[in-house]
Amino acid sequence: MIQLDTICALATPQGVGAIGVLRVSGERTFEIVNKIFKGKDLTKVESHTIHFGTIRDYTDNAEGKIIDEVLLSVFKTPRSFTKEDVIEISCHGSDYIIKYILKLLIQNGCRMAKPGEFTQRAFLNGQFDLVQAEAVADLIAADSEAAHKTALNQMRGGFSTQLKALREELVHFASLVELELDFGEEDVEFAGRDDLRQLILKIQNFLKKLIDSFDSGNAIKEGIPVAIIGPPNAGKSTLLNILLNEDKAIVTDIAGTTRDVIEDILFIGGIKFRIIDTAGIRETKDVVETIGIERSKQAMEKAEIIILLFENEVDQLFLANTFADMVKDKEVIWVRNKIDLFSSPPAPLLQGEGGKSPTEAFKPSPPRRGAGGEESPAKSAFNVVSTNLLKKARELRRTSTETEEILWELLRNRQLGDRKFRRQHPLEDGYILDFYCDESRLGIEIDGAHHHEGTQKKYDAARSLEIEFIYGIKILRFSNREVLEDIEKVLQTIAEHFISSPPTPLLGGEGSKSPTETFKPSPLRRGLGEESINISAKNNIGIEELKDTIVAKAKIKKQSDTMLTNLRHYEHLVKSHDALEEVLKGLALGITGDFLAQDIRLSLYHLGEITGQITTDDLLANIFSKFCIGK
Numbered sequence: 001m002i003q004l005d006t007i008c009a010l011a012t013p014q015g016v017g018a019i020g021v022l023r024v025s026g027e028r029t030f031e032i033v034n035k036i037f038k039g040k041d042l043t044k045v046e047s048h049t050i051h052f053g054t055i056r057d058y059t060d061n062a063e064g065k066i067i068d069e070v071l072l073s074v075f076k077t078p079r080s081f082t083k084e085d086v087i088e089i090s091c092h093g094s095d096y097i098i099k100y101i102l103k104l105l106i107q108n109g110c111r112m113a114k115p116g117e118f119t120q121r122a123f124l125n126g127q128f129d130l131v132q133a134e135a136v137a138d139l140i141a142a143d144s145e146a147a148h149k150t151a152l153n154q155m156r157g158g159f160s161t162q163l164k165a166l167r168e169e170l171v172h173f174a175s176l177v178e179l180e181l182d183f184g185e186e187d188v189e190f191a192g193r194d195d196l197r198q199l200i201l202k203i204q205n206f207l208k209k210l211i212d213s214f215d216s217g218n219a220i221k222e223g224i225p226v227a228i229i230g231p232p233n234a235g236k237s238t239l240l241n242i243l244l245n246e247d248k249a250i251v252t253d254i255a256g257t258t259r260d261v262i263e264d265i266l267f268i269g270g271i272k273f274r275i276i277d278t279a280g281i282r283e284t285k286d287v288v289e290t291i292g293i294e295r296s297k298q299a300m301e302k303a304e305i306i307i308l309l310f311e312n313e314v315d316q317l318f319l320a321n322t323f324a325d326m327v328k329d330k331e332v333i334w335v336r337n338k339i340d341l342f343s344s345p346p347a348p349l350l351q352g353e354g355g356k357s358p359t360e361a362f363k364p365s366p367p368r369r370g371a372g373g374e375e376s377p378a379k380s381a382f383n384v385v386s387t388n389l390l391k392k393a394r395e396l397r398r399t400s401t402e403t404e405e406i407l408w409e410l411l412r413n414r415q416l417g418d419r420k421f422r423r424q425h426p427l428e429d430g431y432i433l434d435f436y437c438d439e440s441r442l443g444i445e446i447d448g449a450h451h452h453e454g455t456q457k458k459y460d461a462a463r464s465l466e467i468e469f470i471y472g473i474k475i476l477r478f479s480n481r482e483v484l485e486d487i488e489k490v491l492q493t494i495a496e497h498f499i500s501s502p503p504t505p506l507l508g509g510e511g512s513k514s515p516t517e518t519f520k521p522s523p524l525r526r527g528l529g530e531e532s533i534n535i536s537a538k539n540n541i542g543i544e545e546l547k548d549t550i551v552a553k554a555k556i557k558k559q560s561d562t563m564l565t566n567l568r569h570y571e572h573l574v575k576s577h578d579a580l581e582e583v584l585k586g587l588a589l590g591i592t593g594d595f596l597a598q599d600i601r602l603s604l605y606h607l608g609e610i611t612g613q614i615t616t617d618d619l620l621a622n623i624f625s626k627f628c629i630g631k
């Protein structure tokens with residue numbers, strides 16, 4: 001063991017408290033503390049015992065001036081944290097007493113410890129490796145259950161035990177390769193190349209898992225970023241405020257209020273989150289707002305969980321369209337805000353049915369993911385619909401418009417491309433399609449004059465997208481005028497959308513393709529993967545459910561206990577992995593041992609730096625200076 005001078009420090013926080021604990025560690029611990037302690041002779045007591053007595057100042061008083069009554073905990077080398085002789089003095093937590101005792105310790109031969117010096121000694125004396133030592137700091141800093149769990153796991157050996165074992169194996173190979181070099185010309189091979197390749201692949205596999213865990217590991221330490229994204233005025237800032245339970249962000253009814261990213265820490269279910277409010281996303285010429293929107297997108301990229309907040313289907317589809325690609329590898333929560341405004345469902349988008357509660361009505365995006373995360377088939381166009389809707393469809397058939405009649409006459413009885421069309425076909429979610437061909441998953445809508453006006457047009461487009469998303473049905477829209485003036489062109493356009501041979505049945509029977517094969521999902525479908533949560537941020541409705549969902553999403557992300565949280569480790573792991581990649585390339589090219597050895601050594605160096613098997617004084621000083629004094 002390396003013997004160093006004896007150090008002392010306050011181990012408990014500065015300031016007044018019931019008790020304060022001073023720690024003394026080093027070769028002269030017992031001798032020094034004996035000089036200021038009246039009680040048992042400390043050189044004669046057993047390790048791991050506690051002793052009552054008084055601390056006295058003998059400077060100008062042979063009897064000793066009593067400073068405090070204390071308890072001493074005794075740990076003899078090597079059975080202590082630092083592996084040196086250690087005494088912990090528990091005194092009364094007064095600033096005056098603590099400073100006095102420290103002064104006495106120093107007068108009698110101790111030195112004040114530097115930050116992290118106790119832990120550094122523990123490391124230098126082989127109590128644990130560098131990863132474990134660093135985890136001590138993380139453990140002290142851990143402010144959530146998840147961070148605590150990760151730090152504790154690392155402190156107790158975590159990945160470093162396994163890393164060291166793999167490194168040993170590699171050291172063994174490295175020495176065999178180096179041995180070959182000694183034999184120079186003789187062309188001997190001590191290190192089996194196949195075995196070496198296997199070992200490298202095994203190590204790389206292990207390193208890769210750790211490297212990949214860094215983002216999540218770091219997120220646990222710093223807080224998992226959750227970005228609230230949505231159009232202006234969706235209520236993003238209101239949601240942030242209610243989640244944080246404080247008025248952090250400005251809320252107004254002016255669209256474009258939030259211009260910059262605002263964030264704060266929130267603990268839910270023992271997990272630390274960083275909730276991020278962003279500027280509403282829309283087309284704008286305002287320079288400041290544009291910058292804000294750019295930042296929203298950046299926040300979104302960095303976030304692990306994304307809350308897509310919307311007020312109505314049009315906004316929801318806008319979000320799905322705009323962000324489908326950006327949210328691919330994120331956990332997405334769809335949230336509909338302002339449900340307090342709706343006592344009945346918002347009418348225009350859903351043709352037909354009325355009377356549903358907001359929650360029932362707002363299920364535009366049913367779950368569509370299979371167990372493996374893959375997309376399941378689009379919804380059947382023949383699911384049972386309510387009697388109300390059937391009645392409505394029948395009614396529409398009876399009262400069909402002139403243009404509908406014209407088209408129907410040309411589509412019925414498989415006249416066009418031998419495809420079977422139905423008219424006024426009801427879908428489960430309340431839509432009624434003017435015409436529908438199941439073989440080609442094609443819907444046709446004839447729009448009256450008012451459909452060309454702004455808002456209605458927007459609704460129509462949204463509705464088409466939604467049907468496409470839910471049912472995989474392509475919607476073609478024609479105006480009354482198109483039908484009346486150029487029916488040939490209308491028929492031609494329809495025919496162009498027939499899916500070519502073989503025609504595709506959806507409900508068993510005629511063909512063999514599944515709906516997913518014929519329906520190429522638009523990126524939109526991927527975004528709209530799950531059911532939305534209904535809330536009112538302003539009235540605190542549905543917020544608990546949202547919180548539960550955030551926690552559940554966080555748990556999907558964090559599965560492993562062994563997670564990398566330290567940037568220093570991350571960098572060395574990446575470099576080590578890269579060096580091994582070079583070895584693999586070298587092996588493939590059959591290069592000579594001396595070149596292989598060089599890359600193996602480089603990889604070993606980086607692995608050694610992580611666990612502390614290879615260290616420099618600078619590195620240690622840097623790591624331990626981040627600790628608090630007394631640790």
Ligand SMILES: Nc1nc2c(ncn2[C@@H]2O[C@H](COP(=O)(O)OP(=O)(O)OP(=O)(O)O)[C@@H](O)[C@H]2O)c(=O)[nH]1
Nearest residue numbers: 232233234235236237238256257258280536537538
């Ligand atoms: N009725 C109702 N109004 C709400 C609700 N949540 C927010 N609002 C109102 O919607 C308006 C916009 O809210 P904000 O929180 O500023 O919206 P934002 O999404 O942050 O808007 P920008 O920052 O402009 O992008 C405000 O007038 C809020 O009071 C809700 O649940 N119900």
Ligand SMILES: [Mg+2]
Nearest residue numbers: 236237257258
């Ligand atoms: Mg805002």
